[in-house]
Amino acid sequence: MSVTAPPTPSCALHSAGTCRSCPHLSRPLSDQLASKQSLVASLLAEHVPAGLWEPPAASAPERFRNKAKMAVAGTLARPTLGILDGAGHGIDLRTCPLHVPAIEATLPVLADLITALGVRPYDVPSRCGELKYVLVTASPDGDLMVRFVLRSRRHLERLRAALPGLQQALPQLAVASVNIQGVHQAVIEGPEEIILTEEERLLMRLSLPTPSASTSTVRCSEDVELPLYLPTRSFFQTNTAVAEALYATARAWAQELEPARVWDLFCGVGGFALALAAPGRRVLGVEVSASAIDGARDAAALMGLNPALVRFEAGDAHVLDPDAPGADVSGVCGAQSPDLLVVNPPRRGIGEQLAARIEASGVERMLYSSCNPRTLAADLARLPSMRAVRSRLFDMFPHTDHAEVLVELVRG
Ligand SMILES: C[S@@+](CC[C@H](N)C(=O)[O-])C[C@H]1O[C@@H](n2cnc3c(N)ncnc32)[C@H](O)[C@@H]1O
Numbered sequence: 135m136s137v138t139a140p141p142t143p144s145c146a147l148h149s150a151g152t153c154r155s156c157p158h159l160s161r162p163l164s165d166q167l168a169s170k171q172s173l174v175a176s177l178l179a180e181h182v183p184a185g186l187w188e189p190p191a192a193s194a195p196e197r198f199r200n201k202a203k204m205a206v207a208g209t210l211a212r213p214t215l216g217i218l219d220g221a222g223h224g225i226d227l228r229t230c231p232l233h234v235p236a237i238e239a240t241l242p243v244l245a246d247l248i249t250a251l252g253v254r255p256y257d258v259p260s261r262c263g264e265l266k267y268v269l270v271t272a273s274p275d276g277d278l279m280v281r282f283v284l285r286s287r288r289h290l291e292r293l294r295a296a297l298p299g300l301q302q303a304l305p306q307l308a309v310a311s312v313n314i315q316g317v318h319q320a321v322i323e324g325p326e327e328i329i330l331t332e333e334e335r336l337l338m339r340l341s342l343p344t345p346s347a348s349t350s351t352v353r354c355s356e357d358v359e360l361p362l363y364l365p366t367r368s369f370f371q372t373n374t375a376v377a378e379a380l381y382a383t384a385r386a387w388a389q390e391l392e393p394a395r396v397w398d399l400f401c402g403v404g405g406f407a408l409a410l411a412a413p414g415r416r417v418l419g420v421e422v423s424a425s426a427i428d429g430a431r432d433a434a435a436l437m438g439l440n441p442a443l444v445r446f447e448a449g450d451a452h453v454l455d456p457d458a459p460g461a462d463v464s465g466v467c468g469a470q471s472p473d474l475l476v477v478n479p480p481r482r483g484i485g486e487q488l489a490a491r492i493e494a495s496g497v498e499r500m501l502y503s504s505c506n507p508r509t510l511a512a513d514l515a516r517l518p519s520m521r522a523v524r525s526r527l528f529d530m531f532p533h534t535d536h537a538e539v540l541v542e543l544v545r546g
Contacts (some may be wrong), residue, residue, distance in 0.1 A: 222258030277307030483509030
């Protein structure tokens with residue numbers, strides 16, 4: 135039987151060289167995945183022998199991104215939503231084929247709203263204007279979180295007054311907020327967030343495929359539901375279907391190990407911890423963002439998990455020792471090390487300090503989920519007593535060289 139490869143997405147901005155976010159867009163996804171697999175395998179060759187790789191988890195070629203971070207530029211009458219060129223002028227990416235359909239449908243509504251509101255796009259070259267970004271996230275159910283990044287609070291009330299109209303135009307709008315970023319050309323978001331809606335978090339109802347079907351993006355009735363609460367300023371994996379495959383794989387690997395105690399470090403809103411929860415199992419998630427931890431706790435309650443067994447604590451994940459000053463997690467899992475340690479750090483990896491603590495700990499098994507194979511390789515070199523036993527690539531970021539990798543490690 136011949137299997138037809140999915141067509142490559144068509145994107146005029148890519149063809150014209152105007153947007154360079156997807157360097158491999160015109161190559162078939164199967165070729166991209168094969169190249170990515172061999173690149174990642176060669177970067178990790180010293181630590182992950184070739185025979186340990188499981189088949190990679192593929193993405194859909196388009197309509198997979200659950201979030202859009204759109205710089206707002208142009209004029210009031212004709213705002214652009216997308217990226218800025220080298221001179222700080224806007225390039226409109228409303229038709230980017232990577233966004234899920236709910237986001238694609240939302241962006242023109244937001245462009246019209248900007249014009250109707252009279253809140254001028256921020257112009258980077260002249261440093262004039264107020265609206266810097268719109269940040270849109272869509273849940274698997276099509277519910278929306280829309281955040282407006284403003285330079286100041288000057289037009290806050292105008293946006294608040296426009297909310298009923300926006301809710302009418304976007305019936306699936308669950309969360310709307312304003313973020314204040316007063317600094318010129320700094321990181322996208324500032325520290326102040328003002329929620330406009332009653333809801334403060336977007337419910338992301340994930341569905342974990344059964345292990346044999348974990349590359350599939352089609353949902354079926356035996357899938358395990360994983361409801362996660364996403365607050366406005368927290369991290370969430372960008373490709374929902376591939377994130378589902380990632381959590382499902384971690385869950386399947388953990389089930390084979392049957393650990394009594396699991397720790398999930400850098401747990402965000404609790405994806406790994408909650409996917410790995412099982413009757414009688416003690417699970418601890420640690421994350422620096424207090425609002426992400428609140429979300430993880432509420433998701434655990436929604437799943438009916440026993441709070442005495444499944445715990446989330448805000449803190450520095452580099453402090454592995456539950457009895458260490460500041461860790462404030464004493465007694466959560468007893469003083470014992472976990473049977474299974476999950477780490478999913480930011481791109482910079484776990485670093486020397488945490489690697490040294492893991493080396494010195496009694497941790498026998500680990501799952502390391504990384505979005506940066508280079509820092510993963512450096513961290514694995516810092517864990518000489520841990521040996522890889524299996525690994526898998528997840529194509530979280532198709533059309534780019536970025537890769538998510540899950541490695542299972544055992545001591546000895
Ligand atoms: C790649 S994300 C992973 C989140 C989560 N595991 C998931 O699947 O969504 C990394 C997370 O580490 C958190 N983080 C960064 N530095 C940290 C630290 N020192 N201690 C604890 N968490 C930290 C970030 O806030 C972010 O949520």
